[in-house]
Amino acid sequence: MGKLSKRPNRRNRHHPDTLLNVRPRPKISGFTLIIVTLLSAFMLYGVIKFFRYPKPALEKEKAAARENHSPNLQPGKLDPSSYVIMEKDPVFYREPFAGNAPVINGIRLKRYDSSGFTIFGIGNTAIPLPNPDLQRGITFSIGHPFGCKDHKISLFLKNMKLYVAADFKDLGKEETMGAMEFNHWKLYKANLIDFSSDDFGFEIKDKQGKIAFSICCGYGNVVYLAGYFINQRSVMVLQNNYLNNKAQLGCFGKSDSGWRQRAEGEVGLIKSLFGPDRPY
Numbered sequence: 001m002g003k004l005s006k007r008p009n010r011r012n013r014h015h016p017d018t019l020l021n022v023r024p025r026p027k028i029s030g031f032t033l034i035i036v037t038l039l040s041a042f043m044l045y046g047v048i049k050f051f052r053y054p055k056p057a058l059e060k061e062k063a064a065a066r067e068n069h070s071p072n073l074q075p076g077k078l079d080p081s082s083y084v085i086m087e088k089d090p091v092f093y094r095e096p097f098a099g100n101a102p103v104i105n106g107i108r109l110k111r112y113d114s115s116g117f118t119i120f121g122i123g124n125t126a127i128p129l130p131n132p133d134l135q136r137g138i139t140f141s142i143g144h145p146f147g148c149k150d151h152k153i154s155l156f157l158k159n160m161k162l163y164v165a166a167d168f169k170d171l172g173k174e175e176t177m178g179a180m181e182f183n184h185w186k187l188y189k190a191n192l193i194d195f196s197s198d199d200f201g202f203e204i205k206d207k208q209g210k211i212a213f214s215i216c217c218g219y220g221n222v223v224y225l226a227g228y229f230i231n232q233r234s235v236m237v238l239q240n241n242y243l244n245n246k247a248q249l250g251c252f253g254k255s256d257s258g259w260r261q262r263a264e265g266e267v268g269l270i271k272s273l274f275g276p277d278r279p280y
Contacts, residue, residue: 073121073124073125073126073222074124074125074126075125075126076125076126076127076128078117078127078128078129078130082127082140082141082143083129083133083138083139083140083141084138084139085133085136085137085138086136086137086138086139086154086156089137090137090154090156090158090163090165090181090182091181091182092158092182092183092184093183093184100188100190101184101185101188101190102185102188102195102197104163104180104182104183104184104185104197104202105161105183105197105199106158106161106162106163106183107161107162107163107199107200107201107202107215107216107217107223108160108161108199108200108217109157109160109161109162109217109221109223110200110217110221111221112131112160113131114131114132114135115131115132116130116131117129117130117131118131118134118157118162118221118223119220119221119222119223120222120223120224120225121218121222121223121224121225122142122225122238122249123238123239123248123249124248124249126222129155131157134155134156134157134162135156135157135158137154137155137156138154138155138156139152139153139154140152140153140154140155142225142229142236142238148229148234148236148249148251150231150233150234151229151231151234151236152166153165153166153225153229154166154182156182162215162217162223163182163183164180164182164215165180165181165182166179166180166213167179167180167187168180168193168204168212168213169212169230170192170206170207170212171206171208171210171212171228171230171235171260171263171264171267172206172208174230175192176189177189177192177193177204177206177207177212178192178193178195178204191207192206192207193205193206193207193212194206194209196273196274198274200216200217200218200280201214201215201216201217201218201273201280202214202215202216202273203215203272203273203274204227205272210264210267210268210270211226211227211267211270211271211272212227212228213226213227213228214226214227214240214270214272214273216273216279216280217280218279218280219279219280224240224279225238226238226239226240226270226271227270228263228266228267228270232254233253233254233255234251234252234253234254235251235252235254235259235260235263236249236250236251236252237249237250237251237252237263237266237267237270238270239266239269239270240270240271240277240279248266250263250266252266
């Protein structure tokens with residue numbers, strides 16, 4: 001008799017023993033599904049935000065930050081003797097204007113660290129001032145090594161907004177045009193002064209249309225100052241230090257001949273914040 005060939009025992013795929021060897025499909029937990037959904041949503045939001053943000057403005061801000069916030073500013077050191085903390089808290093009125101005086105809303109900072117510094121561009125120098133002191137209010141001396149050391153301005157930081165207290169005089173007759181005290185005016189002569197502002201800056205023009213004072217928070221979160229300051233002995237002129245031309249801080253002693261004409265020539269070079277060279 002011939003040998004019977006043994007056929008392989010092919011189990012039915014429905015046989016219980018076969019079913020025990022089948023690996024079940026991995027199940028995705030609810031927590032994992034939530035995480036994946038959130039990550040996908042964040043990635044989609046980032047792509048939309050990238051394409052909606054104007055690329056030229058983004059590149060300009062990055063370039064300004066790389067170049068120490070302005071191509072003309074040199075790193076400066078904090079000089080504690082350059083300012084004093086106010087003895088009294090700044091006065092804020094609920095109604096920050098009266099009569100024909102315009103509203104003062106303060107200058108909004110783009111970034112803020114309560115324990116850090118705010119950089120001020122003054123002349124050719126980037127000067128860091130501590131935010132804890134700015135929150136208490138300081139009187140800052142805008143100095144110059146050639147005699148212009150008695151020009152002062154008060155600064156106060158509140159709710160991520162910067163406020164100023166200073167008197168503004170006309171260069172021609174040295175008549176006081178206005179006196180700003182943080183969020184209100186102590187004096188405002190509408191026939192001598194013109195005030196313009198937005199969220200990130202404001203400027204004051206005299207009756208000749210020249211920039212008496214301007215301040216803004218520009219690229220790199222730097223606070224830029226420009227304008228002219230008058231006291232009994234001298235006139236100090238701050239040029240726009242965010243422009244490509246060389247920033248200047250000029251000092252003109254009143255004892256020098258022709259000081260007024262030379263100061264007026266420098267003041268005429270100051271550009272408006274709200275022109276084509278806006279720094280923000």
